[in-house]
Amino acid sequence: MEEMPDPVKTSEDAQRYNPAEIEPRWQARWDADPALYAAEDPTSGKPKYYCLEMLPYPSGQLHIGHVRNYAIGDALARFMWMRGANVLHPMGWDAFGLPAENAALKNNVPPREWTLSNIAAMKKQFRRLGMSFDWSREITTCLPDYYRWNQWFFLKMFRAGLAYRKKSKVNWCPVCCTVLANEQVVNGRCWRHEDTLVEQRDLTQWFFRITRYADELLAGLDTLDGWPEKVRTMQRNWIGRSEGAEVTFPVHNCPDSMSVTVFTTRVDTIFGATSLQLAPEHPLIQHWTSFDMELAPAVEQMIAQQTAARESGDLGAIEKHGIPTGRSATNPFTGEQIPIWVANYILADYGTGAIMSVPAHDERDFDFATKYNLPIRRVVAPNLDTDDLALPYLAEEEGVLIDSGEWTGEPCLEAQGKMAAFAEAQGFGKATVTYRLKDWGVSRQRYWGTPIPMVYCDCSPDEPIPVEESSLPILLPEQIHITQEGGSPLGRVPEFVNTTCPRCDGPAKRETDTMDTFVDSSWYFYRYTDAHNDQAPFNSDRANYWFPIDQYIGGVEHAILHLIYSRFWTRVMRDLTGPDGQPLIRNSEPAARLFTQGMVIKDGAKMSKSRGNVVSPDLMIDRYGADATRMYALFAAPPDRDLDWQEDGVAGISRFLARIYRLATKYAALSQAEDRQAIPEDRSTQSSESVRLLRALHQTIGKITQDFSGRWHFNTSISSIMILVNEIVASEPAMDAGRISPPVIVETLQSLTQMIAPFAPFLAAELWQELNGNGVVFRHPWPSASEFWAHEDEVEIPIQVNGKLVTVLRIADGADEPALKAAALADEKVAARIAGKSLVKTIVVPGKLVNLVVK
RNA sequence: GCCCGGAUGGUGAAAUCGGCAGACACAGCGGACUUAAAAUCCGCAGACCAGAAACGGUCGUGGGGGUUCAAGUCCCCCUCCGGGCACCA
Incomplete structure (x- = not known):
């Protein structure tokens, strides 16, 4: 800060605050004393406090948003130490991921080298900032001593049926050259490349069965009182639970006794169904188009239009339209035949990819039926006598069924249960629950990630074979040539690909995709409790002592990525058993309290290189010191709000x-x-x-x-x-x-x-x-x-007349009502204000104020 | 379209339970110190009206209504901004 050489210190200088001198001196002392911020054993007898900030990606530089995030956590950790707690305050590196590969492509630096040197640089910044991390527990997710446990969990999950392979439509980012999870697609674009539209590709991929825990993940949100309502709401929306019924409509005059199963939340309106609408990708439609030369081009065109609209991002603007298939199906409740249509607004991957259309009681069905002149039949009304009703009529809470056979007169909600039960008894349907949440696609066609520990062998043509646990870790080969063409880079490393089959000992090939980096961060906070364990991901007793995290702090951008994956992973670990036959952990939720801090902005806009408004923490520290930089980050706004850096x-x-x-x-x-x-x-x-x-x-x-x-x-x-x-x-x-x-x-x-x-x-x-x-x-x-x-002896009591402030009096604390009233009336200004008027009411709030109401 | 937030001086903000709106800072202005500047210290500071000044008056928390002795705070309606979800059957 002070560049002037000043060898002789005068007494005047000695009193000048010079962070550039103070801070490095203390930093050196703290660096030399690893015990200073080390967590103690459970035997310490102190109450435990696990304070955690989300671990950074080692990009090479802390940005000012990090400074804020870690300044909040650091203040809390230090406060808890001073309050006598046994504090665990660790730090690590979310070190796998694409930027390392991109750097390798651009600068010809091996990803590992690039990542590790970034870590060193950022660790230096953390130390310069004076963060109270327990570095003895540092984890680096790209090192085998960490990622081997990703592989270990993968094997456990494979055996438990929680990891599986399937061919499906997946999101493909053409810039990343890899598949993305649904959670990594934002408005149809890649979460890393906001200008890049995600394509749909048919690929065989590994998935984690997060949907098995959908209900529990949803219900658990109600227990998370210490989480922001916003995050809980986002997760609820993301899981998107929807209760309803499936009903199967047999296709009329069909030689192969085919049928269409629809999902509906309003089975009570089924007597009003006047058509079925199927997604163009629906298997039945695909079957018909294979020989129906009239239908095929129309459906093909519809799909092409959908794809184009999805890629230009205005899927919502596209007009709803449909094509009659010329076939019909039988409504099992009424025996009636209704036409089957293909419609462009039906999603193939939600529900069953098919709906029944009830124009009288659904807005979209109403529009559709109006457009194509399909019949509109009313089957719900506020009461049985209503004969004039604006359509579509959507109410279900106060509605009753009309013209619905034996269910006529039933309230809608009751009818839903009864009709679903009836369908099930008759064998043509059942009550069911549908989720928006999809299984988590974890395969990535990239190099810099955890190798998936599976092999493919001719001895098991249909099913991949898990490697032996004892052969872990499956090491990621180093010094390989990375390109973005031709699929997974690992596929071009024969020493990696070629292996022996754990089952038949014959030649076999390894899986060459790697795991999504969100796998790494789904459980990293457990590893901190036992960071050097080489027998297990962690010792259960240690995890059970520290968990749940008392306070977790990070950005809201992870509300439905990391924060939903890690809630899932916690439940998976709870349901897995460790070497001693006991559950790996006891808790169902990773963090009791979550805090999401606001963004740091500059001149009213998000900081970005293109805007040129990026604030460098190092520059701030050079000019004002780490203390001032950190303290400003806490002073300028409450931590949950966006902060404009000045x-x-x-x-x-x-x-x-x-x-x-x-x-x-x-x-x-x-x-x-x-x-x-x-x-x-x-x-x-x-x-x-x-x-x-x-x-x-x-x-x-x-x-x-x-x-x-x-x-x-x-x-x-x-x-x-x-x-x-x-x-x-x-x-x-x-x-x-x-x-x-x-x-x-x-x-x-x-x-x-x-x-x-x-x-x-x-x-x-x-x-x-x-x-x-x-x-x-x-x-x-x-x-x-x-x-x-x-304690204050005297308090300031505002005196109001008709609610308007007249004066403020200093009155002894604890003065009672009569004393306050008397003091107010005795005041000159008050007397002048109420002269000639009559006092109709006196409000006295002891310790707060006096209000005289006069007329 | 649905669901969350949010809107207070020139700026960041405070007011935690319905009780003095603007604490604390930043920027600004005036003064002290200094040859001068920086640094430091002291003071002023919501807007408008009136006044030489002291003092005073009116308005004021996105807009409109309401409840109350009293509303930034509670209720109803609306506008704008940010975020999330979205042909979700």
Whole structure:
């Protein structure tokens, strides 16, 4: 910061805050002391607290959003240590992924080398920021000691039927040259390339059966009180549970006794069904088009149009249209024959890919029937006597069935249950539940990921063979030539592909796809509890001690990626047994509390290289120091809100820290003379200035302690510290004149140092030493707020007349209603305001206000 | 279309349970110190009206209505912004 050479330190200079000198000095001391932030054993007897921020991708540089994320978690971790908890605060690297391969293509650096050097650079930044991570538990997901457990889990899941292979339509990103999970497709585009449309390809891929846990994942959301409602809502929408019924309609006059099964949430309206609508990709349609030379081109054209619309992103704008197939099916409830259509708005992969169309009671069916002149038949009404009703009539809660055979007169909701049961009894349907959630596609046609531990052998032509657990890890070959053509890069490494079959010992070929990187992050936080275990992913006792995570902190962008996958994985592990036959873990949810911090923006816009508004953390630290940078990130806005980065604000925080530094060093000598001693709670022993200072101090302690336990509005925590510092500055004359005793000054400055410790750890460590504090400030017990000293003798009571403020009176605390009323009426301004009017009502809220209502 | 957030001075924001709107900062303006500047310290500061000034008045938390002695806060309607989901049967 200060470039000027200044070999001779004057006493003036000694009091100048110089983070460029302080911070590296403490950083070196902390780096040399790995025990400082190490979690203790369960035997410590302290309450455990697992504080975790989402691990970063090692891109090579922390950005300012990271600084904010980790400043929040670091403040919390330090606070919990000071409150006496056994804190686990680990860090690691989400180190597999495409950028490493892209860098390899571009700069000809091996992905491993690129990734590891990025990690080293970012670790340096973390240390420079003074983050309190327990580096002894560091994990790096691209190293075999980590990813071998991905493979281990994969084998367990394969055996449990949770990992399986199927051919299906999958999302393909032409830039990444790989398949993407549904969760990685945003508005039809790749989550990594917002300009790149995702294509649909038919491929055989590995899936994890997340749908088996769909109901549990949904129900579990209700138990997550400590999660933001927003995230819970997003997950509910993503899972998209829909209760309804399936009904099978036999195709009329069909030699092969074919049928169409539809999914509907309104089986009660089935008497109003006037057609069936099938997705163009529906197997039955595909069957007919194989020989129906009239239908085939029309359906083909429909699919082509759909594909085009999907790729241009305006699927919603495309007009709904259909093609009659010329075939019909029998409604099993009525025996009636209704026509079968192909319609472009029916999704092949939702429900059964076929619906029954009830124009009278569904908006879209109504539009469709109107367009094609299909009959519209009313079967629901508010009551049996309604004969004039605007259609479509959508109500189901207050509706009853009409013209529906034996169900006529039944309320809709009851009819739904009864009719589904009837269908099941008759063998042509059943009540069922459909989800929007699909199984998680985990195969990636890329190199830099965990190899999938399966082999293909002629001895088992239909079923891939899992490798032996003892042969793990299946190592990712290094020094390979990476290209983006011709499928998975591993397929071009014969030493990798060619292996022996674990079943027949004959020659076999390995799976050459790798796992989605979200696999790595689905369980990484368990590994921290036992990071060096080479016998198991982790020891169950250790995981059970630390889990669930007490506080998880990260960006909301993972609401339906990482945060749903890891909830799934937690349940899978709970249902797997470890080597001792016990469940691997006991908890069903990974994190008791989740906090999603807001984005850091600049000049009202998201930071991006193309906008040229990226703020570099290193530059901020160079100019103002790590403490000021971190503290500003917490001060500028409440942590859940977006934060607009203003460099002037960082400078302001730096000035504030400099003021603290000046005060603490100025009076440091006082603390050298005597040990800190408890201030007896007795006002008679203290000057009025001391009482005033102690009051400000204890009010601040109370405020910050409360902020940490509840709202996390660190912006107001820091502003209350500023108020305290302003009060200390105002007390300086009294301190210098000896009217405030040294023990009070020392108490105040040491407590102040403790209170800034979660936010500005370097300065806190420096001042704790200057002030002769005991031990390490981050482990020193958090100061407790004294009610006695915080108490105000007089409170300001606003006096209103007809709800308008007239004056503010200082009145003794605890004054009762009559006293407050009398004081208000005795005031000159009040008297002037109510002169000539009659007092009709007096509202007195003791300790709050007086409102005189006059006419 | 549906579901979540949000809107307060020039700026970031505060007001935690219906009780003084704008704490604390940033930027700004004025002053002290200084040969000067930086740094530091002190002071002013929602808008409008009136006034030499002190003092005073009116309006004011996206807009409209309501409840209440009292509304940024509660209720109803609307606008705009951000985010999520979306031919989901």
